[in-house]
Amino acid sequence: MTRRLPWPLVGGVTVIYLLLHLPVLVLVAFSFNASRYSLAWTGFTLDWYRALAARPEIIAGLRTSLIVGTVSTLVATALGTLLALGLHRLGAGRRRRLVEAGLYLPVVTPEIVAGISLLALFAAVRWPLGLLTVMVAHVTFSVPFVTVVVLARAHGMDRALEEAAMTLGATPRVTFWRVTLPQLLPGIVAGALLAFTLSFDDFVITFFTAGPGSTTLPLVVYGMVRKAVEPTINAVSTIVLAVTTLALVGSELIGRRTTNSR
Amino acid sequence: MTERPGRLLAPGLAWLALFFAAPLLMVAAYSVMPAAPFGGVARGFTLAAYARLADPLYAGIVWRTLWLATVTTLVSLLLGYPVAYVIARSGRWRRWLLLLVVLPFWTSFLVRTYAMIFLLRDTGLVNTLLLKLGLIQAPLTLLYTPGAVLAGLVYGYLPFAVLPIYAALEKLDPTLLEAATTLGAPPRTAFFRVTLPLSMPGVVAAALLVFIPSLGSFLTPDLLGGAKTSLLGNLIQAQFTTARDWPFGSAASLLLLLGTFAALVWHLRRRDAGPDPLAP
Amino acid sequence: MTLLRALSVSLSALRVSPCGVFWSVPADTLVEYRRVSKHYGAHRAVNAVSFGIRRGEFFSLLGPSGCGKTTTLRLLAGLETPDADGGEILLDGRPIQALPPWERPLAMVFQSYALFPHLTVAQNVAFGLEQRKRPAAEIAERVARALALVRLDPGTYGRRLPGQLSGGQRQRVALARALVVEPVILLLDEPLGALDLQLRKEMQLELRQLNRDLGITFLYVTHDQEEALTLSDRIAVMDHAQVAQIGSPAEIYESPRTEFVARFVGEVNVLDGALVGRPGARIAVRPEWMDLFAPGAVPAGEVSLPGTVRQVVYLGETLHVHVAGPGGQDLTVALRNEGQTTNPIPWRAGDAVAVAWRPEDLQLLEEG
Numbered sequence: 001m002t003r004r005l006p007w008p009l010v011g012g013v014t015v016i017y018l019l020l021h022l023p024v025l026v027l028v029a030f031s032f033n034a035s036r037y038s039l040a041w042t043g044f045t046l047d048w049y050r051a052l053a054a055r056p057e058i059i060a061g062l063r064t065s066l067i068v069g070t071v072s073t074l075v076a077t078a079l080g081t082l083l084a085l086g087l088h089r090l091g092a093g094r095r096r097r098l099v100e101a102g103l104y105l106p107v108v109t110p111e112i113v114a115g116i117s118l119l120a121l122f123a124a125v126r127w128p129l130g131l132l133t134v135m136v137a138h139v140t141f142s143v144p145f146v147t148v149v150v151l152a153r154a155h156g157m158d159r160a161l162e163e164a165a166m167t168l169g170a171t172p173r174v175t176f177w178r179v180t181l182p183q184l185l186p187g188i189v190a191g192a193l194l195a196f197t198l199s200f201d202d203f204v205i206t207f208f209t210a211g212p213g214s215t216t217l218p219l220v221v222y223g224m225v226r227k228a229v230e231p232t233i234n235a236v237s238t239i240v241l242a243v244t245t246l247a248l249v250g251s252e253l254i255g256r257r258t259t260n261s262r
Numbered sequence: 263m264t265e266r267p268g269r270l271l272a273p274g275l276a277w278l279a280l281f282f283a284a285p286l287l288m289v290a291a292y293s294v295m296p297a298a299p300f301g302g303v304a305r306g307f308t309l310a311a312y313a314r315l316a317d318p319l320y321a322g323i324v325w326r327t328l329w330l331a332t333v334t335t336l337v338s339l340l341l342g343y344p345v346a347y348v349i350a351r352s353g354r355w356r357r358w359l360l361l362l363v364v365l366p367f368w369t370s371f372l373v374r375t376y377a378m379i380f381l382l383r384d385t386g387l388v389n390t391l392l393l394k395l396g397l398i399q400a401p402l403t404l405l406y407t408p409g410a411v412l413a414g415l416v417y418g419y420l421p422f423a424v425l426p427i428y429a430a431l432e433k434l435d436p437t438l439l440e441a442a443t444t445l446g447a448p449p450r451t452a453f454f455r456v457t458l459p460l461s462m463p464g465v466v467a468a469a470l471l472v473f474i475p476s477l478g479s480f481l482t483p484d485l486l487g488g489a490k491t492s493l494l495g496n497l498i499q500a501q502f503t504t505a506r507d508w509p510f511g512s513a514a515s516l517l518l519l520l521g522t523f524a525a526l527v528w529h530l531r532r533r534d535a536g537p538d539p540l541a542p
Numbered sequence: 543m544t545l546l547r548a549l550s551v552s553l554s555a556l557r558v559s560p561c562g563v564f565w566s567v568p569a570d571t572l573v574e575y576r577r578v579s580k581h582y583g584a585h586r587a588v589n590a591v592s593f594g595i596r597r598g599e600f601f602s603l604l605g606p607s608g609c610g611k612t613t614t615l616r617l618l619a620g621l622e623t624p625d626a627d628g629g630e631i632l633l634d635g636r637p638i639q640a641l642p643p644w645e646r647p648l649a650m651v652f653q654s655y656a657l658f659p660h661l662t663v664a665q666n667v668a669f670g671l672e673q674r675k676r677p678a679a680e681i682a683e684r685v686a687r688a689l690a691l692v693r694l695d696p697g698t699y700g701r702r703l704p705g706q707l708s709g710g711q712r713q714r715v716a717l718a719r720a721l722v723v724e725p726v727i728l729l730l731d732e733p734l735g736a737l738d739l740q741l742r743k744e745m746q747l748e749l750r751q752l753n754r755d756l757g758i759t760f761l762y763v764t765h766d767q768e769e770a771l772t773l774s775d776r777i778a779v780m781d782h783a784q785v786a787q788i789g790s791p792a793e794i795y796e797s798p799r800t801e802f803v804a805r806f807v808g809e810v811n812v813l814d815g816a817l818v819g820r821p822g823a824r825i826a827v828r829p830e831w832m833d834l835f836a837p838g839a840v841p842a843g844e845v846s847l848p849g850t851v852r853q854v855v856y857l858g859e860t861l862h863v864h865v866a867g868p869g870g871q872d873l874t875v876a877l878r879n880e881g882q883t884t885n886p887i888p889w890r891a892g893d894a895v896a897v898a899w900r901p902e903d904l905q906l907l908e909e910g
């Protein structure tokens with residue numbers, strides 16, 4: 001089929017693809033460059049990565065990101081899964097559309113507005129900014145995404161499975177734990193990985209809801225970028241990229257296991 | 263099966279009501295209250311914040327934001343459509359090409375924006391290359407210009423543009439094009455008179471997906487634009503950090519929200535109004 | 543006393559009337575539907591349906607899509623509940639319409655099989671027994687027996703996942719899973735629909751055999767009238783949420799009550815009664831009950847109509863002669879093929895013929 005495409009078109013699109021990936025590839029490449037200031041390649045080195053270990057704020061940032069990521073993922077996954085189940089039971093109709101609209105509002109709201117609104121809330125109730133406020137914020141923007149993923153999985157599930165379990169004598173509780181949940185599990189895991197990625201990468205909302213001592217890795221990187229450009233930033237960025245890419249690939253693969261066991 | 267949906271929906275919806283809806287309402291409330299001296303708000307009612315928005319200085323920022331978002335959208339569509347088109351026609355490689363487009367989108371926005379800095383700065387890759395090739399004598403000031411912001415935004419949101427257009431093209435019935443060619447239309451004509459019009463719903467969705475986040479962008483103009491290319495997002499941020507004018511920041515936020523919802527409503531209206539040419 | 547006995551005997555011999563008025567049920571009735579209704583919003587899915595299913599019989603619900611047969615089945619399973627004033631469902635004399643599905647002593651085979659994808663074949667079959675808290679050793683033994691019953695070797699298939707089985711194999715596992723719990727009645731919702739023709743015919747015979755050998759009552763839903771005729775002891779033909787007729791396959795086929803039943807099951811000629819001296823009525827005559835004669839050569843005692851042959855269609859086992867009857871009425875006459883090369887039928891397109899049948903083969907149809 002590609003043979004019928006004019007080569008200028010294919011060429012142009014290839015260039016666009018390159019441009020799309022070039023910046024990041026360059027970034028990663030130069031995290032291994034021995035030269036500190038110039039772009040001349042003076043040799044391969046892991047010095048910049050080693051230097052990271054000597055920077056306490058980076059280690060702290062990474063730890064904070066992991067803690068916040070894990071906790072917010074757990075909460076968001078639980079809430080999101082319940083929402084997906086509820087929506088699925090709701091069937092089609094006005095009520096469902098209404099709930100869905102409300103659910104997806106956080107997704108279309110600009111991050112900056114979400115961030116400052118949470119700041120306003122925390123200030124109004126005199127809740128000091130810290131780890132907890134960041135986690136709350138992360139859960140809030142992750143829930144809709146988890147819901148979407150789990151809901152898609154619920155859609156693809158044969159309703160007759162639950163009915164069969166019931167006719168075989170399983171009460172609703174048994175049906176849920178032994179039939180429904182195992183079916184939804186790939187979707188739940190995929191949703192959780194997605195939530196973790198969103199949390200790990202988030203900057204804007206975290207910026208407004210973090211206090212001293214709850215600086216996540218993206219905030220640390222931001223501070224570094226504003227000060228000066230140095231290869232250690234490349235190294236940190238590469239690590240962040242690696243973590244999130246792994247999580248995403250994992251999410252994709254697990255989500256794909258839907259069709260295998262049908 | 264007999265679990266009532268209400269009980270399942272309650273926790274999640276309660277959370278969102280508390281931590282999403284309520285804060286927004288607070289922002290709306292703050293926008294009409296007077297500012298307190300050290301940040302926050304004081305009791306009272308005033309429309310001073312909105313009046314300030316009309317100030318030419320700030321109106322200029324709003325206009326610049328609208329303008330930049332629009333140009334970003336157009337450029338993204340122009341670049342995104344060919345990409346979507348090629349992917350749709352690429353048979354076996356479809357999945358991989360799609361993955362390659364989507365992957366950057368899912369990785370950290372901050373990191374990608376930093377990558378742009380790394381490229382565009384005076385001693386960055388672009389300048390170094392151009393100098394080496396002898397095309398320029400002195401480094402170009404690429405960073406901290408509107409152009410840099412534009413590049414950053416397009417780079418950031420291009421994947422958003424590709425996906426909906428691809429989805430629309432994929433649903434297209436190939437026999438329609440065959441019919442066009444048997445009726446005497448050369449490929450170019452077939453494209454402009456059949457493919458393009460029928461893929462319009464996807465184009466509109468793509469435009470929306472790029473326009474809305476661009477309107478509210480903060481990080482890109484902050485890191486790539488500098489003080490001279492301040493957008494609405496930066497303005498809002500400043501009010502809640504250095505400038506400590508919360509009502510003003512709230513008013514600006516509501517303006518941003520208004521723009522976002524207006525674009526959404528327009529899109530939904532349009533979608534529900536006319537028949538979908540791609541519907542079977 | 544004898545009068546009463548005669549009355550009750552003749553009453554029980556009557557088929558249940560489609561208006562749902564209920565007569566006394568025979569003692570071996572296992573399931574009874576009493577004026578059961580179910581509606582969704584404005585749509586009536588099941589409308590005051592009444593009938594009984596006897597112990598051990600193979601009972602089919604037959605009808606076109608949307609006639610309510612599946613809903614009727616699901617009401618018995620407990621997957622749907624009747625309307626508030628929507629009648630009663632009795633199992634062994636007890637009303638069960640308020641019981642949740644997991645408390646009903648029945649089992650169901652679904653159209654899509656509904657095998658649990660994350661459990662092995664053996665675990666699937668064991669599921670119902672686990673819910674009944676049987677000891678592990680007993681479960682293992684009964685599972686093995688059930689799989690052998692459906693001709694799947696437990697050793698080979700027990701550990702496989704449903705995704706690794708063919709359609710026919712999955713169907714058998716679904717059957718084993720339902721049979722292993724020894725249900726009081728087995729419900730089957732168009733279980734053979736997804737199988738190819740050959741496999742379907744095989745499974746039909748197997749199902750029939752299982753019903754006979756195990757003595758378990760079967761309630762079977764299908765839209766395939768041939769399948770219903772093949773498998774059932776009795777059939778309830780449903781149309782638009784109501785039962786049109788209940789009877790044995792022979793009764794349904796040879797004595798259809800309404801035009802709908804006559805047309806739905808097999809081919810039929812439906813005529814205006816005026817043509818045979820019964821104005822205002824509709825009559826049905828099956829093609830194979832009709833014969834063709836030269837005009838005037840009709841045997842005594844038979845009813846006949848004049849007509850002209852339009853087409854002769856060769857179908858292998860039979861020949862269908864399409865005749866244009868009086869008033870343009872289209873008649874189809876089925877004649878046995880005794881070999882067109884050795885003993886051909888004498889009729890050609892354009893011939894004038896007399897279409898005849900015996901008066902007792904005429905079916906008077908009811909309204910509706």
